[in-house]
Amino acid sequence: MLxxxxxxxxxxxxxxxxxxxxxxxxxxxxxxxxxxxxxxFAGVYVFAGPQLLFVHTTFAHVFIALSTVVFLAAFAGxxxxxxxxxxxxxxxxxxxxxxxVHALVISPFIAAFHPVNALLMFWWAxxxxxxxx
Numbered sequence: 249m250l251x252x253x254x255x256x257x258x259x260x261x262x263x264x265x266x267x268x269x270x271x272x273x274x275x276x277x278x279x280x281x282x283x284x285x286x287x288x289f290a291g292v293y294v295f296a297g298p299q300l301l302f303v304h305t306t307f308a309h310v311f312i313a314l315s316t317v318v319f320l321a322a323f324a325g326x327x328x329x330x331x332x333x334x335x336x337x338x339x340x341x342x343x344x345x346x347x348x349v350h351a352l353v354i355s356p357f358i359a360a361f362h363p364v365n366a367l368l369m370f371w372w373a374x375x376x377x378x379x380x381x
Contacts, residue, residue: 268325269380272335275317276377279338282310283370290363308346315339318376334376341369 289304315338321327322335345365352359 268321268327272318272321272325272327272331273377273380275314275321276334276338276373276380279311279314279318280370280373280377282307282314283366283373286311287366287370311342311345315342330379334372334379337372338369338376341365341372345369 286304286307289300289307293301293304319335319339322331345362348359348362348365351361
């Protein structure tokens, strides 16, 4: 017996994979926006004075949260391999970013790669967000 057009069918509940996919998509977009905001905060520090460095350093914690969301969505949600790779690279670049800040005690020339890595993070985040769409 076929379903009658006048009888509505039940709407399926969203599968966990689609929830993970949506979470991944929006978290990667938020990551791009967060990097742009972080660059703005670095500019505030440079142009408004060192007393505002805390805004830049405090906002860095947002990246830990977003990277965790991206990573969990990709792996716990069992997204395809490219999404898992993107999550790993995103987390790896964030780790390098933190290490470069602390490399100042070793050499200011090593620590100077901090903004260069930020550019790489921004480029990678844009690509990841595009692939997540």
